[in-house]
Amino acid sequence: MSVTKKQLIGPAEEEIRTLLSQSGDPLEAIKAIQKDYGLDLPGIDNMYPLLELCGYSRLEIHKACLDALNKAVVEHIEKPTFQLENFYDLFNRTIPYIHAPLMQPIPMALLKKFERYVEDDVIEQLKSDMAVFENCPMNIKQRVWKQDESYFQQTMISLVNSYHHDEGLQSLALNIKPDNYQEIIEQRRQHPIVEKVMATINQDPQIYKMFIKMIRIVFEATPHPSLCSLRVDILMNFHEINCPQITDLDPCHQLIYVLDSCVRNQNMDEIITERIKECFDDVENGSTLYSDFAMVLMEPMISNFLASMVVKLLKSTMTEKSPQSQSPARRLVSYISKLLNLAQHAPVAIPKHTKIPKLEKDLKENFWDTMCAIMLEEGRDIPYNSPNGEKIKSTMLHLLRKSDIVRKVFVNYLVDRTREGDIFTLSRYLPLVLETWPGPEVEEEGVIYRQTYLGFVKTMIDVLAKNHSEVCITDERWKQGVMVNFLFKVISLDWMIHEQLVRFLAEYYIDSKSLNKIGSKVAIVAEWADFMIINGFKDEKHLQRLKDVYGYLITRSNSVLNGEYRISSPVLSRFLSS
Numbered sequence: 001m002s003v004t005k006k007q008l009i010g011p012a013e014e015e016i017r018t019l020l021s022q023s024g025d026p027l028e029a030i031k032a033i034q035k036d037y038g039l040d041l042p043g044i045d046n047m048y049p050l051l052e053l054c055g056y057s058r059l060e061i062h063k064a065c066l067d068a069l070n071k072a073v074v075e076h077i078e079k080p081t082f083q084l085e086n087f088y089d090l091f092n093r094t095i096p097y098i099h100a101p102l103m104q105p106i107p108m109a110l111l112k113k114f115e116r117y118v119e120d121d122v123i124e125q126l127k128s129d130m131a132v133f134e135n136c137p138m139n140i141k142q143r144v145w146k147q148d149e150s151y152f153q154q155t156m157i158s159l160v161n162s163y164h165h166d167e168g169l170q171s172l173a174l175n176i177k178p179d180n181y182q183e184i185i186e187q188r189r190q191h192p193i194v195e196k197v198m199a200t201i202n203q204d205p206q207i208y209k210m211f212i213k214m215i216r217i218v219f220e221a222t223p224h225p226s227l228c229s230l231r232v233d234i235l236m237n238f239h240e241i242n243c244p245q246i247t248d249l250d251p252c253h254q255l256i257y258v259l260d261s262c263v264r265n266q267n268m269d270e271i272i273t274e275r276i277k278e279c280f281d282d283v284e285n286g287s288t289l290y291s292d293f294a295m296v297l298m299e300p301m302i303s304n305f306l307a308s309m310v311v312k313l314l315k316s317t318m319t320e321k322s323p324q325s326q327s328p329a330r331r332l333v334s335y336i337s338k339l340l341n342l343a344q345h346a347p348v349a350i351p352k353h354t355k356i357p358k359l360e361k362d363l364k365e366n367f368w369d370t371m372c373a374i375m376l377e378e379g380r381d382i383p384y385n386s387p388n389g390e391k392i393k394s395t396m397l398h399l400l401r402k403s404d405i406v407r408k409v410f411v412n413y414l415v416d417r418t419r420e421g422d423i424f425t426l427s428r429y430l431p432l433v434l435e436t437w438p439g440p441e442v443e444e445e446g447v448i449y450r451q452t453y454l455g456f457v458k459t460m461i462d463v464l465a466k467n468h469s470e471v472c473i474t475d476e477r478w479k480q481g482v483m484v485n486f487l488f489k490v491i492s493l494d495w496m497i498h499e500q501l502v503r504f505l506a507e508y509y510i511d512s513k514s515l516n517k518i519g520s521k522v523a524i525v526a527e528w529a530d531f532m533i534i535n536g537f538k539d540e541k542h543l544q545r546l547k548d549v550y551g552y553l554i555t556r557s558n559s560v561l562n563g564e565y566r567i568s569s570p571v572l573s574r575f576l577s578s
Contacts, residue, residue: 063102070105077109087114095122104135112137127151138202146206153214156200160218163193164226173229174455174496175462176304177415181264184301189233189240197230198237201246208238208246216288216350219295223347224447228299232256252292255279259296263305270328273335286355294346294356300451303343306336307408311416314371330368337363340405347448362399367406370395371413374429378417381424393432400436404448407436411456418463421471427481434489457490457497465507470514473521483528491536495546498536502549505529509556515565522565529553530571547576 051061076082077090091110097103111118111126118140126133127144145152163169169191178184188194201207212231219227235256238246247253258275262268283289297303313329313336320327338359345356370392382389399406411433417425433456438449464472464482471478491498505525508515515522529550538546550572557567 066102070102073106074109077106077113082113084114084117087117098126098132099129101135104132108135108137111140115139115143123147138199141200142202142204142207145210149210152207152210153217156197156211156214157218159193159197159200160215160227160230163191163197163230164224166191166193169193169226169229171458173225173300174451174458176300176412176455176459177308181266181301185260185264188229189237194230194233194237197234201234203238203243203246205245205249208249212250212292215295216291220351223351225298225300225451228295229301232260232296232299232302236260251289252279252296255293256296259302259305263301266305266308268306268309268332268336270332273332276339277335286353290356291346291350294342294350297339297343298346298448300455303340303408304412304455306340306343307405307412310336310340310409311371311413314368315375318372318375333368334364337405340408344404344448360403363403363405366395367399367403367409370399371409374413374425377428378425379420379422382428389428396429396432397435400432404452407449407452411452414456415459415463418460419467421468423471423475423477423481427477427485430481430486434486437490437493454494454496457487458500461487461497461500461504465504469504469507470518473508473518473524479524488528488531488535491532493537495537495539495542498532498538499542499546499549501532501536502529502546502553505532506549506553506556509553509560509565512561515560520565525557526567526569526572529567530569533571533575551576 048058048061052058073090087110091107091114094103094107094110098107115137123140123144126136126140127148133141133144141155145155169188172184172188175184197211201211211234215227215231231252235247235250235253239253239257255276258272258279262272279293280290283293297306310333313333316329317327317333320329341359342356348354349356373388373392396406396410400410410429414426414429414433433453437453468478472483473479487497487501491501505528508518508522508525533550536546554567554572554576557563557565
């Protein structure tokens, strides 16, 4: 390098400002800076004018040269011939500039290859700048995390928060009965946040144990189901890539693997339950492992599967000739109920470090028989105020208010009835969901309570959109029983329901063939939209999203069949322009 060339590396605003202020002619100062701090390459002064005529700025020229230099040096570092004696000199010359992103590739390559020779004071320097630490090689990060677990938790908590608040993942969690479980599982486990957590753990057993410990700590403070999903998905990802150093370490592996297979196959029998029971051998209620099992069972896809199995098994008992006490299906229902009981009490028992209570007698003595009584009336137009109907209503209201097991089983049953198009059962029992919707007083401990009902409404609207949208307009029983007396009431309870129901209305204007079948009756959609704007839940945070989806509804109505059934509503126009 020529001795006449000077170095100007990293943030250099002050140096450049000083050089400019010391010159009487800014243009001459710029030329001097370019000459003094330009590239020290043979013939470069002759090349600059040609490159500039081709449209390249000095920044682009210098960056391209630096990129090429970085690439060549990194390739040289990665060769076996680059040994420890070469490391110290190059590292000491490049580490002062590691704060400059364009200068990072060389010191980062050295850190990666010679991590065990890096002094602790350098590690502390890297820790002090989060932007630099984020770009460090994984072996450096893991060294820091293993030395400072709180620093690991600080890094991981941001990923956990992003996972919890991700709207796509929230939507998947609220789908209590997907059409394709395999697709949902893949979407969850291949999500970029999950992949980043996997990369952070990097198949390291100690880091994985720290991750599980952190999930427990966060769950004790905020017992959200998303933490259970993340815990399950991370372990199953390690299972899928055949990583025994992780799966053999986790005592929840067998339980998670068996339940994951059940969810995929939508089946559970006595042989499978024996494998689940093995997991609980010698595990005491109140222990850390027992709490971990409860968290696994609280995972939304698993708990909803278990609830759907209860519905399926109760239906099967209707045709059994053996007494209920001797029924294999009833025995399986009883065991699944115990698993759901762990899930129900996890959000309270785990933070308080208390034992999980036994299954309540009400479920064993009243709920299963009441559900069977409801099933016996399927598809029949029976007055809601009949003596038997009043007894069922009274029992169900009592149980729905006190047990999430009851709520999960009941809403899974109602989703089945929606798919089957059983408007009589829906008309009789949808009001029970409204009457037991959690109020503000259960805000703290009502996370699962609220999610159970939100998931039901979301799934129900999805099923209606696919199978029964036409009758919701053309059949008075569906219009009143589902739309007017249920959906138009729950829209006042949550913005997500409000938004999804607007999207449901927009579906009427997607297909011209279906719209022609409904004909002029579709005009009621405009009335419904007006009602929803006035009565639906709205808050400042999500107001623009609601405006966007209402705007989409109008756009669709204007575009199908040349706008023959377009929505023209002063209420809607005022809302969009407000």
